[in-house]
């Protein structure tokens with residue numbers, strides 16, 4: 001399929017929140033428990049989506065081993081239009097990481113990404129540590145979009161990428 005534009009998007013968040021699983025499921029439409037090796041560095045996947053009448057190729061970067069915000073260099077973000085920030089609803093520390101990271105990038109003069117906050121693993125309701133209400137308030141205070149998802153069940157996985165792409169399209 002041909003496409004008219006390419007949007008570069010990056011996945012960030014603590015280790016084990018499900019970034020690699022999320023990207024794998026979006027690309028391949030399946031969840032594979034424990035098949036994914038911990039990778040160091042960055043990998044990307046390409047997928048063409050349709051938005052309005054446009055075919056847009058998403059180039060989605062997965063990150064690992066550098067989850068700490070400090071190690072992201074500005075040059076890495078230069079061509080990035082969207083940032084998907086993933087936390088795990090069963091570990092409140094993972095939302096805290098996002099909040100610290102957000103504080104930092106908001107101070108950057110060049111900051112102009114479309115941001116999407118994603119709470120993953122909402123199939124694990126009995127282990128929940130972050131309420132939906134808390135995340136909604138956090139997202140509202142920071143003026144960002146928010147979705148709860150389960151990569152395992154597939155709930156809202158497509159929506160994460162569509163929403164991010166839609167926000168990018170409105171900005172550029």
Ligand code: GDP
Pocket residue numbers: 013014015016017018019020021022032033034036120121122123124149150151152153
């Ligand atoms: P990453 O370090 O952020 O890339 O996280 P991974 O994608 O490697 O996932 C970490 C672990 O969480 C793996 O064992 C996944 O199978 C598991 N996982 C990912 N998404 C979900 C989910 O939605 N529900 C559940 N129950 N487990 C998940």
Ligand code: MG
Pocket residue numbers: 019020021038039062063064
């Ligand atoms: Mg990973």
